[in-house]
Amino acid sequence: MGSVYASLAPAFAAVAGGACDPVVRPSDRADGQANGALALAKKLGLQPREVARQVLDAAGDVSDMLASTEIAGPGFINLVFSNAFIAEQLSQATHNPRLGVRASSDPHTVVVDYSAPNVAKEMHVGHLRSSVIGDALVRALMFVGHTVVRENHIGDWGTPFGMLIEHLIDMGEDNAADELGVGDLDGFYKAARRKFEESDEFKGRARARVVMLQGGDEDTLRLWRTLVSESTRYFNKVYRQLDVLLTDDDLMGESAYNPMLAPVVERLREAKLLEESDGAEVVFVDGFTNRDNDPLPLIIRKGDGGYNYATSDLACVIDRVERIGARSLLYVVGAPQAQHLQMVEAVARKAGWLPEGFIMNHVSFGSVLGSDRKMLKSRSGGETVKLNALLDEAVERAEVSVAEKNPDMSAADRTAVATMVGIGAVKYSDLSSDRVKDYIFDWERMLSFEGNTAPYLQYAHARICSIFRRAGIDRASIRDVVPTLVEAQERDLALRILRFDSAVWEMIDTLGPHKLCTYLFDLATDFTSFYEHCPVLKADNDAMRDSRLALCDATARIMSEGLLLLGIRAPEQM
């Protein structure tokens, strides 16, 4: 906690004769520990325990904050907070609009680029990861006060559209729209692809159609718009089902950057970065080599005069910096894109398009694997899993489970709860492990009510709501009560509540939603332990009951808010 750091830092500075980090860390032997004495001892050439003693002397009377301090082991300072201090901090947190989470000291505009499905192509689990991780980061960044601009960089331009449009014409526009309308994007795409590969005549038409599209032929554009709008209708369906924030307002497809591509080339030429290589116009970037150890370029303009994704990604960067005024940029994109994004950033920096201090971050993530540790396939075998089918299955499975556990619930409530639990489970299983690693998709585990899962966290929240419901007590009415901490479980829960701030900030600093997940799991664990040991409504007296109700309310608010930052809803009953 910040205030402990603030009170120890001067003592360390006094002993060190200059600024010195107390190195305050959580501890399993006390409420916290300060490890700064070990490093300082080396600098001063003294015994670490002696330095720790001097620091404690210099700190003077800290009894308003710390109940006890102890020098342990080689020179750690163990810190035990006073109950009065914890209670006071708790009271501050519960009256704070962000439940004790500090606002950003440097709010600015952040662009988050995420989801990015392709038009006329099925969304798959890779898009699930990008959508879910990106959305959680968006929510957390907004929560601490940043201005967040969501951008969904859909693949709505390029050579595949020649074949897609020709296939649309072959099918008849109405038939095609129907097929796409029911969400069979894969069938449409594959049929087009097959014709492209099997028929030279079709291939020729497709190529001619690309030229017409790029040339702005009105009829071709109309057909293209049909493809895009039918696809985005499907994407929106998935987004609503997934409960992410993305809407049509966030669409910023590749086609949107079309007019900016020629200027990108011109600006690179003016900056004297553009070179001709094998008929293409390229920029060479230091530090990147190809298989033969020759310098590897970023291709800006292909030999045939066309642009490619590097060009539009550079246009993106310019647009986000110059039009949107972003000061940092997050790309929530799979790990295979790492090198490409590094090269784009390197070129943008070399060209001087990124202001001093501008941050461009690749929020990389691993693959979703099946229980066989291979890329996830559907039940029926072979095929890639379709996202909407997967989400439907999640809700179905949750509904079975809710019906079994709570048979008295009405059908309408059951469906509503199953939706929150099923979708929450899928999202949470994606968010709760370190995003850079692959993770194994396992229905049983993610829908289990035990362990680090969404249902376990949601259940803890629902139990609290149930207490207030049963007692007929308004949650807000209890918020001025300052809890009295007697039992170990009460104290542990209170301390956990105070760590919400650092959990949220850890998530933001590392762009790692799993940090917040781990915290919420710990909060739920501490709460259920408290729940088992400390009767609330049956407490010995009214003061104890109110104190415990206040702890319950604070826990529920943080659970609900924390889950919401992850894009997950917390039902009031389950």
Added chain:
RNA sequence: GCCCUCGUAGCUCAGUCGGAUAGAGCAACGGACUUCUAAUCCGCAGGUCGCAGGUUCGAUUCCUGCCGAGGGCGCCA
């Protein structure tokens, strides 16, 4: 061939800005239900932190090499 990421308990995962005895959950075993929702809790057991060196008072954490898994390496996006 070069570059990037990952390797922690039987399984799934945390932890690592260098700190004390490496933590959870599942599974296994032993307990606790006339419940504030047992969808839970309490206990027990389980590990040469891939291997080998190096730096350090101290390394799972930093560095180097190796092994294993995945990914990337010029005109698809």
